[in-house]
Amino acid sequence: MMMSSSGKQSESEAASKAGAASIEDGVGGVQVTTFSELVDDVTLHFQIIRLPKQIFAWIGCNSAKFGDLYAAAPTRPSNSVSVASILGGASDNTGSGIARRLVIKTGLNVIVACNMPKNSPMLEANAEKKLVEKLIALGFSRPKSPGPGLSS
């Protein structure tokens, strides 16, 4: 069995950086970005795992619980988006709306894990805004023509 480990261990630490410190770590085709924001007395943690053809995003609200898991993707031939709840949750929970709108904005397959409470539209909107800002900063945007959605 051929196995060689060429990666490095990394633990994200924002302790020594001021401001909205964002930790990015890329090995091979997978890049992990983590950051935290304080929004209206709520601490939101974001973890974005970027794969060549997919995005995984975890949003933690005041805790590091995994939360509910959703999968969303563009659905051909129409321009619609389909969302499935795959662990916990339901179609009206916070994560499913975020997953859907992430696909609309990036055109990629997304997997979203989110432990935010239901019925908190302001919190959901803030979290989504921060997440999309970061995705745009990392180079994701909706493609103008059909094809892979990655523009970076």
Place this chain on the structure above:
Amino acid sequence: MGGLEQRFPVPYKNLSLEIKGNRTDLVICRYDDHFLSSQVMATQIGTMGTILHARKEEGVSIQPTFHVSVIFGKRDEPMLLAIARQLIEQISSSASSLPLVLSLGLKDHSAETLKGIVSAVMENRLW
């Protein structure tokens, strides 16, 4: 609104290795109530692949039992379930009983690959 100067609460490891000639990217994360172990074959798959859920069952018997299932993706590949089962058994035997969310985007489903993935995850475990 502002940034925070504190340690990110989810420890993770991101590494790349080779299993049976295939470049394998491995991401292992630990949440408060779950482990997430992601493995991607970046060369061809480029996505998380099939997602499985594995947990130890609460029971009164001395022998632990485990529940392993595919929650998204290929449901006809028994090797994926075998990998998840091996991992949850090993995780549970080394103290922790957190459930596991495992995603496997594999180019081949051989026994050698199973061993490679299980040993890579156990070598780089966060528990």
